[in-house]
Amino acid sequence: MKTILEIQKLDRQIKALLREVDKCPASLDFKKYKQILKDGKSRFEQLEAQANEIIKNYNASVNKYNKLKGNSEIVRKRNTKDIDLDSVSNLINDANSLVGELSEENRHVEDLVRKSEEIVRKSAELSNKLTEAKRHSGAIKAKIEEKRQEVAPKIAELEKKIKELEPQIVEQDKYAKYKEMKAKGIFPVYVYLEDEFCGGCKVELPLNFIEKLKTKKMLPCEHCGRIIMLNK
Ligand SMILES: [Zn+2]
Structure with a gap:
């Protein structure tokens, strides 16, 4: 049992060294940047979904706009030569409501264009942020590796001692x-x-x-x- 406890002591020292690597400032920074990259990815997915929604609405608006324009052609081509007063006022009403609908749809399209510009801007911002985080995490990884290399010979030494002790163990079970x-x-x-x-x-x-x-x-x-x- 004495030998096993001796090995446990050496293992404890190995664990302490590994913890040193895990808790070094670079490792903590690395975890932080990993989180930024993870959050960034889901934010990108959100923006993409928003963009798809805008494209869908935009297409619907353009279709509606074209249909209204078609209606205005019909109104324009009506034979106005020998129509009565009632028909004229109907014609004016039709034309007025068309103008209203067209300008509303136009506003709708403009709004969508503005929103998509906003998404493009946000995506670019996010992309810059992520590039920066990626660049940092590369440098941090190198620092962690440095720390790992620093403790590696100590760990190897402890592992060697354990290997030497193992044959002396009486209670193998x-x-x-x-x-x-x-x-x-x-x-x-x-x-x-x-x-x-x-x-x-x-x-x-x-x-x-x-x-x-x-x-x-x-x-x-x-x-x-x-x-x-x-x-x-
Ligand atoms: Zn217990």
């Missing part, structure tokens, strides 16, 4: 359990009982568990699954 739990992200695996608490998750353990531990010397925590040992 306990080491297999250690590796299995470590792979699942549970670390440290072997912890001590601290008063009535699990040395790993700090949960208070029931009295009967502690009684059982006194005879078995080693038991998995009911809460976190770590192996609790008696006596330091």
Whole structure:
């Protein structure tokens, strides 16, 4: 067991070095820029959907406009030579409402053009922002790699020590359990009982568990699954 605990100590040092890389300012910056790129992508998708909507409305407006123009031709070509007064006033009404509809549709089209210009502008802004973020994340990645290279020989040294210790392990089954739990992200695996608490998750353990531990010397925590040992 002594050798396994020795290995656990070395693994703890490896984890601390990896955490150093993960928590270095460049890594935190990298996470920030990754978020910017992710947000940017969804914003682009939003703008694209808005643009498609505008194109749809624009086409509908143009169709309506053309149809109204066609109507105005019909009104214009009516034979006005021998029509009565009622018909003339109808003609005037038709013409007036056409003018109203045409100018409204014209305003509608102008509004759509203005909106699409706005989208083009926003897309360009976003594109610049994303290019900038991408450029930064490239430089940051290099910094993280530098940090990784810095800790790599230390980690290699610790891993070498572990390899040297492994053949000395008497309880191979306990080491297999250690590796299995470590792979699942549970670390440290072997912890001590601290008063009535699990040395790993700090949960208070029931009295009967502690009684059982006194005879078995080693038991998995009911809460976190770590192996609790008696006596330091
Ligand atoms: Zn626990």
